[in-house]
Amino acid sequence: MASSTPKPFDYDSELPYPALHEKAKYVVLTDWDGTITDKDTNDYLTDNYGMGYEARRALNNKVLTGEVSYRDSFHQMLESVTLPYDECKRILRENIGLDPGFKEFYDFCRSKDIPVVLVSSGMTPIIRAVLSSVLPDDADSIEIIANEVKFSNPDDPASHWEIIYRHPHSHHGHDKSKAILPYRDLPGERVIFFCGDGVSDLSAAAHADVLFAKEMANGDSDLMRFCKREKIAHVPFNDFTDVTKRVKEVIEGKPYKEVLREAGNDV
Numbered sequence: 001m002a003s004s005t006p007k008p009f010d011y012d013s014e015l016p017y018p019a020l021h022e023k024a025k026y027v028v029l030t031d032w033d034g035t036i037t038d039k040d041t042n043d044y045l046t047d048n049y050g051m052g053y054e055a056r057r058a059l060n061n062k063v064l065t066g067e068v069s070y071r072d073s074f075h076q077m078l079e080s081v082t083l084p085y086d087e088c089k090r091i092l093r094e095n096i097g098l099d100p101g102f103k104e105f106y107d108f109c110r111s112k113d114i115p116v117v118l119v120s121s122g123m124t125p126i127i128r129a130v131l132s133s134v135l136p137d138d139a140d141s142i143e144i145i146a147n148e149v150k151f152s153n154p155d156d157p158a159s160h161w162e163i164i165y166r167h168p169h170s171h172h173g174h175d176k177s178k179a180i181l182p183y184r185d186l187p188g189e190r191v192i193f194f195c196g197d198g199v200s201d202l203s204a205a206a207h208a209d210v211l212f213a214k215e216m217a218n219g220d221s222d223l224m225r226f227c228k229r230e231k232i233a234h235v236p237f238n239d240f241t242d243v244t245k246r247v248k249e250v251i252e253g254k255p256y257k258e259v260l261r262e263a264g265n266d267v
């Protein structure tokens with residue numbers, strides 16, 4: 001329980017975090033790649049310009065079974081992509097689109113003063129670059145908690161680049177639970193929603209009040225597989241139209257546990 005002099009939350013990161021939305025009764029934290037976007041940007045680069053689909057999926061499966069850490073698998077995938085960083089940004093800007101319901105969802109949340117924070121295992125500059133083409137009005141202002149990038153020659157964007165992890169000592173690379181848990185220490189009540197789709201979201205999965213797990217068109221979802229195995233309550237969704245509907249129900253008074261029960265969870 002919160003005491004009169006609560007200890008500051010230990011983010012265990014050298015990268016900054018945005019201020020908490022202390023007054024918000026509802027907070028949305030959401031993965032970016034494959035959740036807000038129609039394709040995962042890392043997968044797109046790795047499959048087309050790096051190690052390729054088969055090798056990448058084999059690594060994803062090893063993360064799910066615990067054989068390889070997410071951090072190390074992600075680093076291997078990125079190292080297999082030898083394009084200059086600016087070229088990666090250009091390719092992604094041209095090939096990545098938004099989930100068909102996200103713009104409406106984002107506008108709905110803004111109209112209700114519900115903060116939406118992107119929590120990503122990708123790199124902030126790439127996310128902002130893609131946002132500048134898919135959500136231009138909000139590309140600079142949307143809050144992002146992600147990893148960063150480092151160049152071997154900071155003055156030369158064509159030099160070798162690599163990811164700077166938010167939590168280099170964590171096997172997640174970016175431990176997404178640290179974007180959620182400080183809200184648990186705040187006084188007052190709030191409902192925390194988290195939206196995700198894949199292996200980068202495993203660190204967040206158990207900590208939200210309502211976890212939305214995205215299913216791809218072919219029915220695949222690494223996050224859903226994980227939640228079923230670990231018996232973590234979740235609400236499947238196909239696109240953000242479903243999320244808008246559920247969040248609207250909760251802010252109109254439906255208990256969030258009812259939303260979980262309607263999705264087949266025993267809570």
Ligand SMILES: [Mg+2]
Pocket residue numbers: 031032033034035040196197198200
């Ligand atoms: Mg994802």
